[in-house]
Structures are given as C-alpha cells and as structure tokens.
Amino acid sequence: MHCVQLREIAQPLVDRDVPRRDPGPMEATIRIEAAGVCRSDLHYRSGVSFAGPLPLTLGHENSGVVESLGANAMSQAQELGVEVGGRVAVHYLISCGSCRFCIAGREQFCAHGAMIGKHVHGGFAEFLNVPVRNLVPIPEGVPSEWAAVMMCSTATAVHALHKAGLTAGERVAVYGVGGLGMSAVQLALAMGALEVYAIDRDSDRLARASRFGAVAVQAQDRDPVQAVRELSGGGVDVAVELLGHPETIDAAIRSLGPLGRAAIAGIAEHPVPVNTYRDVVGREACIVGVSDHTRAEVVYVLELAARGKLSFDEVITSRVPLEAAAVNRVLDGLAEFAPGVRAVVAPGASPTSLL
Ligand SMILES: [Zn+2]
Ligand SMILES: [Zn+2]
Missing domain, CATH: 3.90.180.10 (Medium-chain alcohol dehydrogenases, catalytic domain)
Structure with a gap:
C-alpha cells in the first residue's frame, strides 16, 4: 500500500x-x-x-x-x-x-x-x-473529512474550554483563529458563551471567524488586550491561547477579568513573565495548561457536528x-x-x- x-x-x-x-x-x-x-x-x-x-x-x-x-x-x-x-x-x-x-x-x-x-x-x-x-x-x-480534522484541533479546543471551566453566559477571547481557534469559536458559542472575541492578524481568518459569530479583533491595528478589555466591559471570563507565542500567552492572561481563566494550549519554547499581582492575585485568576483531549471529548465534538453546531x-x-x-x-x-x-x-x- x-x-x-x-x-x-x-x-x-x-x-x-x-x-x-x-x-x-x-x-x-x-x-x-x-x-x-x-x-x-x-x-x-x-x-x-x-x-x-x-x-x-x-x-x-x-x-x-x-x-x-x-x-x-x-x-x-x-x-x-x-x-x-x-x-x-x-x-x-x-x-x-x-x-x-x-x-x-x-x-x-x-x-x-x-x-x-x-x-x-x-x-x-x-x-x-x-x-x-x-x-x-x-x-x-x-x-469524513470533518471528522478527521476534529480529531486534533476540535477535540483539543473543547478540552481547553472544559479545562477553563466555561459556563453559559460567559465571555471568551480566542487568541489565534487557525484550525484550533476556528473550532474554539464555534465550540464556545455552542457551549453557551455570550460573546466570543477572535483575535488574529490575518483578515481572511478573522472574516471566517466572524461568519461563525465571533467579534473580530484585528491585532495588527490595535492593542488586542485593550480592545478585548473594552469590548468585554473589563476583561473576559475565559481566554484561550492556541498559538504558543509568548506575546499571545501574555495577552491572554492580561485579557482576564475577575475570576477569569486562561487556558494555554499553544506550545511556547520561551518563558513568559507574568505580573502575578496585577493579573493573577488581584483578579483571583487562573492559568491552566491544556494537553490533548480524551476519547469522550472526541465523541462529544462529533455529536455537536451531527447536531449542526459545528461546521x-x-x-x-x-x-x-x-x-x-x-x-x-x-x-x-x-x-x-x-x-x-x-x-x-x-x-x-x-x-x-x-x-
Ligand atoms: Zn494535529
Ligand atoms: Zn494507561
């Protein structure tokens, strides 16, 4: 063969x-x-x-x-x-x-x-x-081709949202709307997020994310953290980082509001300094790692797709x-x-x- x-x-x-x-x-x-x-x-x-x-x-x-x-x-x-x-x-x-x-x-x-x-x-x-x-x-x-791509990016995106403890009515920032991010946007909305901000530098990807219902934030033109904090009225409940760049990991953490959770799925090779007093202690924020996903989550994302919640x-x-x-x-x-x-x-x- x-x-x-x-x-x-x-x-x-x-x-x-x-x-x-x-x-x-x-x-x-x-x-x-x-x-x-x-x-x-x-x-x-x-x-x-x-x-x-x-x-x-x-x-x-x-x-x-x-x-x-x-x-x-x-x-x-x-x-x-x-x-x-x-x-x-x-x-x-x-x-x-x-x-x-x-x-x-x-x-x-x-x-x-x-x-x-x-x-x-x-x-x-x-x-x-x-x-x-x-x-x-x-x-x-x-x-079948939808099912194939769901096996990595979508299953890991749902694991990130589960690890972040997303609940209905919350606001979510998604840093990077490539394969993982495009799934994270759709999943967050399917799971009841009130508003999802898609942050990227690529206008084409941002346009696709908006067609899925996200609020597009063009990171090229403005400080994305400031934009997200303004749009969400003081910071998001959940920020998902999917790129593995120290700058976007830092931005995801700084985007959080009180009791916010940053789920880090991207792999960064360099340390990321965190202002723990301003961004973590003062907000009782949580930074959580995301590693792969489980078989149960694979079943869940396929069911969501069957119900028309993912495309x-x-x-x-x-x-x-x-x-x-x-x-x-x-x-x-x-x-x-x-x-x-x-x-x-x-x-x-x-x-x-x-x-
Ligand atoms: Zn993969
Ligand atoms: Zn085992």
Whole structure:
C-alpha cells in the first residue's frame, strides 16, 4: 500500500510502498478517507518535537471506513457501535486502559501511551491499523473529512474550554483563529458563551471567524488586550491561547477579568513573565495548561457536528492526494503561515484548492 513517510529529520516526507499488515487481535484495519495535515506534522518533520522511530508514516487526524476487524475484536467493536463497512474517526491517543490515569478518564497521561502518527504509523496511507477502542463511529450527516480534522484541533479546543471551566453566559477571547481557534469559536458559542472575541492578524481568518459569530479583533491595528478589555466591559471570563507565542500567552492572561481563566494550549519554547499581582492575585485568576483531549471529548465534538453546531466548510481549505510532494507543499505553506486554515489528504481524490 502507498504511504507518505518521514524518513529523515529536517528532510521532505517521501513516498513509500509497504506491505499491508493484517490487524492485530484487538485492532481494526481502516481504509483512510481523510487525514488532516496539522502544524504538529511540520514540527515532526523539522524535528522540533519528534522522538518517534524512523521511518514513520505521519498523520494523526484520521477517518475512514472499517475494512476488517482482528480475531478478538468483534465484541468490543459491537459495544462501541463499530462495524465492518462503517465510517469511523480515529482517536489518536493509544492508551493502556488499565493504569491509574486511564481508569480516572485522564488517558492523555497514560504511562504507556503512544500517539498515532507520532510514535506509531499514522494515516498518510491507504490503510491504517489501530486498536478498536480508538475508533468512534461518525454520526450520519457528518462528512469524513470533518471528522478527521476534529480529531486534533476540535477535540483539543473543547478540552481547553472544559479545562477553563466555561459556563453559559460567559465571555471568551480566542487568541489565534487557525484550525484550533476556528473550532474554539464555534465550540464556545455552542457551549453557551455570550460573546466570543477572535483575535488574529490575518483578515481572511478573522472574516471566517466572524461568519461563525465571533467579534473580530484585528491585532495588527490595535492593542488586542485593550480592545478585548473594552469590548468585554473589563476583561473576559475565559481566554484561550492556541498559538504558543509568548506575546499571545501574555495577552491572554492580561485579557482576564475577575475570576477569569486562561487556558494555554499553544506550545511556547520561551518563558513568559507574568505580573502575578496585577493579573493573577488581584483578579483571583487562573492559568491552566491544556494537553490533548480524551476519547469522550472526541465523541462529544462529533455529536455537536451531527447536531449542526459545528461546521468545517470554512475550515477545510484544500484537499490534496496521497503524495509526498503534495503533503510537503502543505507543510511548507504552514511554515510560511500561508493563507488557508486546514488541508486534508484524501487518498484517491483529485486535488482541489478551496481558497
Ligand atoms: Zn494535529
Ligand atoms: Zn494507561
């Protein structure tokens, strides 16, 4: 089968043809319909955050059709509503299911965990073998490519809002409206936020965010913190930082009102100084980290999409074939912060740019 692999750090991904493997006893083989290309893939290619084995097939945002089930997987598949021929989304965190974190429903801290597309082969391939317990049936009416991109950005965005303790009627600031931010805007509104401020420098992304109901704040023209504090009447209840820039982490914290919570999902490599008296102590504010998401949150976001609360028509901006050159071009575009939000690899599909 064809796949697109990382063979060497800091080198372009390459095309490979590898033998197809039968599913293990508790695995399923998925025929990939869509695999999202993520900024993380860029970091794996460059080696910034990669500790996996090489060569490795990347792709952690996957959906497709169940091709076959392993010898002992039938009863678990039935319990989860997974069947041969059915469409499924793939939760990318493989966990043991029995350590204290897994039992507590915090499987992202599993001591024996592995990530599909980072530690084990991912979905830039025609077929993918994964544990059946990582599969979630895609509700009717939800396109497979939507389900794919929801597996990373949307699930992590909902985890950020859960960690921030968002409740109905609150005001939310979303710093960065790329893939994660576009989901965070829609999710916050679906979860009952009164008003959501989308902060970005890219006018096209801001226009998309406003069409989802956000109040756009152009960070190029004005101090976004001042703008958010004015618009919200003294600071927001929840600020979500999704870019991993020290300046936006700082801005998210300074945007908070009394009892505000800043959820930090972006990965910054530099320390961020915080004026604890002004921004944390005096406001009884809270700064909380966001690491991945749980299977339950994957189920939740798919259900929201099925109920029309989330749309990815404006988020998926290009489709590319399963070819290394095409995937490398998408990653190069991400490196240069080119326009567009999300690209998906669609094996067999002819390439379309929706820009
Ligand atoms: Zn991702
Ligand atoms: Zn575990």
